[in-house]
Amino acid sequence: MKEHIIVRIVAKFFTPFIQLFAFYVIAHGDLGPGGGFQGGVILGASIILYVIAFGMDEGRKRISQKVSDILVSTGALVYAGIGILCILAGGAYLEYAELPLGSHHLASHLGMYGIEIGVGITVAFVMITIFFETAKKERTDS
């Protein structure tokens, strides 16, 4: 699709807005519908849109293989790490209210933010990875 200028311009124009919406969905999971999973999928979709419009090589320039591989495991580690932090703070595993962040309500609220962000990172970069590895490489790159 590299030669379609309309596709390219629209994709370039929309990508930041889709990503902003993705972050909004992750951050507002406690108030409205949404959360880490949906937001992560939207974030992954925005990057997949960019890759579809500009090609694999251009996409890999923006998000290198190494970075996306690291981020795939970072999300799951953030989630499990918050659980460990809860144990260190004196609670049970994933008992956010025990985190030393002011009141119990605030602590459990922030703990849930943390795990939503972890879920979002993992989901987004797993989607990107699956797309990059599954889609056929264009013949021109050989």
Added chain:
Amino acid sequence: MIDILLLLIIVACAIFALFMKDLLSATIILGVYSFIMATIFTRLNAVDVAFTEASVGAGITSVLMIAALSRTKRYEYHYTKGQRKKPSALFSKIMSLVLVIVTGAVLVYGTLDMPEFGDPEAPTNQHVSPRYIEETHHDTGINNMVTAVLASYRGYDTLGETTVIFTAGTAVILLLRRKKKV
């Protein structure tokens, strides 16, 4: 009224997707199917589920299916006339029809014991829902009950789901990534 219309559209989408020889069109029709399903979930006031269905079912699944199609063939394999008349092919078709009908009948039989939709006397509305509605804000400090259940009450499950997704990503990397030429 509109619910019945939406359900009819879903059935039509499913039938079209089955009979489509062009797999790309079938993928797009499955995307439409998911999107209408999301509309039905919205009608049932299950906004979180609808959001997930719209972003995952209609959005990312279609893209990943198209990506998978780019590695295989776009059109379905056509049986030649000789292959279609083989008795074993006919037998397996009849057997699969019987299997589908039996499974469907069992599922319908299972729904007969379920309480009416929206019945206030149903066990879930008597026992589980009121507790979450009354206690969520006090227990967790947030207002969206769905998020509270996913992230706090059932935090282990969500950790497991994240691990499943992580495992899927790892498996795809292990199976499909090409090694660099030495």
